Amino acid sequence: MKMKSYLMKKLEMKEIIMRRNLIGLRAVIIIAILMITVCLNAIAQVNVDDAKKTVIEWADVNAEHISDVSHQIWEFAEIGLTEFKSSDLLVSELEKNGFTMDRGLAGMPTSFVGTYIHGSGNPVIGILAEYDALPNGHSCGHNLFGTASVSSAIALKEAMEKHNIDGTIKLFGTPTEDTHGGKVWMAREGVFDGCDVFLSWHPGTKNDCNYGSNLAVQILEIKYYGISSHAGAAPEKGRSALDGLTISSIAMEFLREHMIEPMRIQYIITNGGQAPNSVPEFAQMRLVIRGPMMKDIDELRSREGGIDDCLRAGALASGTDVTMQVVGAFYNKMPNRTGSDLIIENMNYVGSPTFTEEENQFVQALAEKYDIPLGKLDSSIHEPIDDTGKASADTGDVSYIAPLISFNTTTEALGTPGHSSAKNEQVGMSIGWKGAIFATKVLACAGLDLLTDEARLAAVQKEFKDRMEGVDYHPVIPADLWPPIPKENPADFKGPAVPNLPEPEKPESLLYWKTN
Ligand SMILES: [Zn+2]
Numbered sequence: 225m226k227m228k229s230y231l232m233k234k235l236e237m238k239e240i241i242m243r244r245n246l247i248g249l250r251a252v253i254i255i256a257i258l259m260i261t262v263c264l265n266a267i268a269q270v271n272v273d274d275a276k277k278t279v280i281e282w283a284d285v286n287a288e289h290i291s292d293v294s295h296q297i298w299e300f301a302e303i304g305l306t307e308f309k310s311s312d313l314l315v316s317e318l319e320k321n322g323f324t325m326d327r328g329l330a331g332m333p334t335s336f337v338g339t340y341i342h343g344s345g346n347p348v349i350g351i352l353a354e355y356d357a358l359p360n361g362h363s364c365g366h367n368l369f370g371t372a373s374v375s376s377a378i379a380l381k382e383a384m385e386k387h388n389i390d391g392t393i394k395l396f397g398t399p400t401e402d403t404h405g406g407k408v409w410m411a412r413e414g415v416f417d418g419c420d421v422f423l424s425w426h427p428g429t430k431n432d433c434n435y436g437s438n439l440a441v442q443i444l445e446i447k448y449y450g451i452s453s454h455a456g457a458a459p460e461k462g463r464s465a466l467d468g469l470t471i472s473s474i475a476m477e478f479l480r481e482h483m484i485e486p487m488r489i490q491y492i493i494t495n496g497g498q499a500p501n502s503v504p505e506f507a508q509m510r511l512v513i514r515g516p517m518m519k520d521i522d523e524l525r526s527r528e529g530g531i532d533d534c535l536r537a538g539a540l541a542s543g544t545d546v547t548m549q550v551v552g553a554f555y556n557k558m559p560n561r562t563g564s565d566l567i568i569e570n571m572n573y574v575g576s577p578t579f580t581e582e583e584n585q586f587v588q589a590l591a592e593k594y595d596i597p598l599g600k601l602d603s604s605i606h607e608p609i610d611d612t613g614k615a616s617a618d619t620g621d622v623s624y625i626a627p628l629i630s631f632n633t634t635t636e637a638l639g640t641p642g643h644s645s646a647k648n649e650q651v652g653m654s655i656g657w658k659g660a661i662f663a664t665k666v667l668a669c670a671g672l673d674l675l676t677d678e679a680r681l682a683a684v685q686k687e688f689k690d691r692m693e694g695v696d697y698h699p700v701i702p703a704d705l706w707p708p709i710p711k712e713n714p715a716d717f718k719g720p721a722v723p724n725l726p727e728p729e730k731p732e733s734l735l736y737w738k739t740n
Pocket residue numbers: 364365366401402426
């Protein structure tokens with residue numbers, strides 16, 4: 225018994241020791257795993273923070289250069305599709321910094337894409353840039369838009385290289401936003417495909433990142449064909465194209481009463497006849513239809529008694545013929561609240577610029593010069609709100625391809641109207657430059673979060689997927705239609721030659737018995 229109990233005890237002891245050892249070993253392993261995890265997290269954390277410091281420092285060191293590039297583009301003030309010097313300048317900035325360049329996309333010589341790949345090349349972040357002016361100069365501030373976006377791509381590249389961050393940066397140089405909506409042609413040609421997320425910004429009166437949408441739009445070219453005749457001597461032999469146009473426009477005036485809010489119909493007559501003593505054989509109008517989504521516009525056009533029927537009615541009642549062609553179409557913007565929060569977080573991280581007494585005095589001098597009330601220069605960072613507006617922009621199409629996160633920074637005083645000379649003056653001096661440097665930092669910092677934080681990117685993409693549920697995206701402009709690209713490039717332009725694009729097919733008659 226004694227012997228047995230001794231052996232038992234010995235065995236028990238051995239077991240207890242073994243168990244203890246096992247527990248100890250387990251504890252050591254668990255502690256080691258915990259420590260490694262903590263260390264790895266710490267490394268990752270430090271990396272993003274350090275990387276953000278790198279891009280902010282880069283923007284501060286290059287602040288004068290960023291201002292200078294934006295000022296050169298401001299002075300070029302090139303209208304849509306003629307941004308030769310502006311695109312050359314931005315391309316040379318990217319090339320100098322090791323980006324691979326692709327130029328002349330979607331038939332437009334002034335479009336470009338700069339690509340930088342590090343490590344695995346994933347995820348892929350697209351950054352949008354605009355650089356076209358209006359007849360009154362850079363009154364939309366695209367001199368800042370293009371420069372800050374390009375600068376942020378370069379800053380990101382610096383950080384990715386220095387901190388070994390995997391990913392691809394694609395900087396999209398998108399021409400003629402304000403005149404022909406360059407992005408829709410690039411979207412139709414698949415230029416934006418393959419990105420996980422898009423970042424964009426726009427010069428404005430506030431530092432904000434709202435998650436509202438805007439309106440989808442279709443721009444239609446309508447042509448009426450009649451029979452000419454002496455309006456005094458032989459009116460019975462003529463059929464007036466202008467009559468057809470007028471009757472259709474009256475029908476559309478009545479249609480306004482029966483459409484959903486906030487749909488809009490706007491039109492101008494671009495050809496109302498040839499001479500008053502001649503029955504007009506040709507008349508033309510440009511029609512703009514806006515709606516919450518593209519399907520609402522399609523529905524208003526095609527329904528019984530809709531736009532297309534109004535146009536037919538004009539032709540029918542005047543004995544003329546009518547054709548219709550979509551010459552432009554933008555989707556509404558697909559909002560992304562998760563992305564808005566990410567931007568505001570980074571705006572607060574970076575810290576918004578303040579403005580001097582001198583700059584505020586400059587604004588008040590502009591208010592007097594242009595006889596418009598202008599407020600102060602707003603340095604605050606605003607919380608995201610739903611600010612769905614009633615205008616349209618070509619960024620809408622991009623927001624249907626992958627999540628688009630777009631924000632504004634203060635580059636002009638509160639109350640400054642878009643496309644105004646007062647805006648043009650502010651985006652061409654230190655007020656605008658400060659907003660552009662701030663935008664550079666915010667774009668790059670948000671880019672770093674999306675490159676390094678898988679969960680963050682996934683959340684942005686999940687919201688996009690949820691909003692796209694059951695929504696169809698297809699380019700609306702006809703496949704054979706191209707923007708009016710100039711026939712020749714200037715001799716000193718470094719981009720590609722003008723492509724040889726086929727003429728679009730003539731649109732068919734809207735009168736169904738003529739086509740069927
Ligand atoms: Zn703009």
